Amino acid sequence: MAFPESVSVALPCQRHLFEMPADICYLDAAAWSPLPRGVREAGEAGILVKSRPWDHPRAVVPAWAERARAAAARLIGAGADDIAIVGAVSHAMAVAAHNLTLRPGGRLLRVADEFPSLRFAFDRLAERQGLVVEEIPRPSDGDWTEAVAAAITRPGAAPLALATLTPLHWTDGSLIDLDRLAPLVHAAGAALVIDATQAVGAVPVSVARWRPDFLAFPTYKWTLGPYGLAFLYAAPHRQDGAAIEENVGNRPPAVGARRYDRGELYDPVALSMAVAGLELIAEWRVPAIAARLRGLTDRLADGVAAFGLTPMPAALRAPHILGLRPPAGMPTDLVGRLHQDKVFVSERSGALRISPHVWANDDDLTRCIAALRAACQGVI
Incomplete structure (x- = not known):
């Protein structure tokens, strides 16, 4: 996957658009992002539609839904008719699993320690249609791509029926x-479902290149939007x-992927916030975002390597998330001690996950490295 290392115009730090105090080092966008002021203000304007409907008629809200649908489509290279608006990625994956009929005895392929939204619905699908679930173990060299490729093409294996994958772990x-x-x-004749939760808004995503049957992403992480809203791409076929779920809005004559739209679609708060976040990402341009975030995580990687936290090589990691797996295991309450220093990161399955977004600046990098050095002293 060719992530840009440079673009013609560098994206500067966007911290001024966020309500983030100078002493807060928030590097946890992969969990959920803070809202830019403009997104918060869009949500507050949306509240008026519900709180004062005589002044702000709900008839304006359907246009917000279509604007959100179109903005989501543009970020992944799709058309608006290819996008359904749903409540969560788990909702999207349930729709996908509900609409796949696969060959019994075939393999359902995924990586180990996958996020539950990409497991649960497909576990039921496997039981219902007699598929064999194959989880690819975490490779010792960190090269998931090579491990997945080997599993797909393994001689003598049962036919591949479905791969449920993500652009990064x-x-x-x-x-x-x-x-x-x-x-x-x-080439194996299998279906492909992609959970792009940790990709859309931070790195380029293209349904034209990947040709998935279904792909989904939420708004509350990298696209700087609200909780409780997600988008499902469905290929034309x-x-x-x-x-x-059946509702008035998703029955015929609903066009394209609108067939899968959620009920109570016209939420004036969530839709207006989603539009504000998605259009802000489009304004910055995703390649420029990815290039900026690669620069930040590369500098963090260089800084922490000096005291024994060795990250994966840049070629094996996405630009926007730096995962650190201490050789002796995660020190006790490392994340809690970092939080005391107002450095906010996450621990996920034995990895310290550091995920800056466009608000992160040089001071954040310095503070994070210093806090990690102090917290890990004598235990790594």
Whole structure:
């Protein structure tokens, strides 16, 4: 997957758009992002539609839904008719699983320690259709792409029926190169479902390149939007399926992926916030965001390597998430001690996950490295 190392115009730090005090070092966008002021203000304007409907008629809200749909589509190279608006990625994955009929005895392939939203619905699908679930173990060299490619093409294996993949592992940002893997899945005649939760808004995503049957992402992480809203891309040949909930809006004559829209779609708060966040990302341009975040995580990687926290090589990790796995295991309450220093990161499955976004600046990097050095002293 070719993530940009440079772009023609560098994206400067956008901290001034956030309500973030100078002494807060928030490097946890992979958990959820703070809201830019403009997104918060859009939500407050949306509240008026519900609190004062005589002044702000709800008739304006459907246009917000279509604007959100179009903005989400542009970020992944799709058309607006290819996008359903749903409540969560788990909702999207349930729709996908509900609309796949696969060959019994075939393999359902995924990586180990996958996020639950990408497991639960497909576990039920496997039980229902007689699939064999194959989880690829975490590779000792960190090269998920090579491990997944080997599993897809393994001689003598049962036919591949479905691959449920992500562009990177959610626990530590290790790269899963779909530019290489998607063609292998298609060559095997299998379906492809992608959870792009940890990608859209931070790195380039292209349904034209990957040709998934379904792809989903939420708004509350890298696209700087609200909680409780997500988008589902359905390929054209997957747009005549059955919704998992029936409502007036998603029945015929609903066009394209609108067939899968959630009920109570016209939320004036969430939709207006989603539009504000998605359009802000588009204004900055995702390649420029990715290049900026690569610079930040590379500098963090260099800084922590000096005291024994060795990250994966840059070629094996995504630009926007730095995962650190201490050789002797995670020190007790490391994340809690960092929080005391107002450095906010996450621990996921034995990895310290550091995930800056466009608000992060040089002071954040310095403070994070210093706090990690102090917290790890004598235990790594």
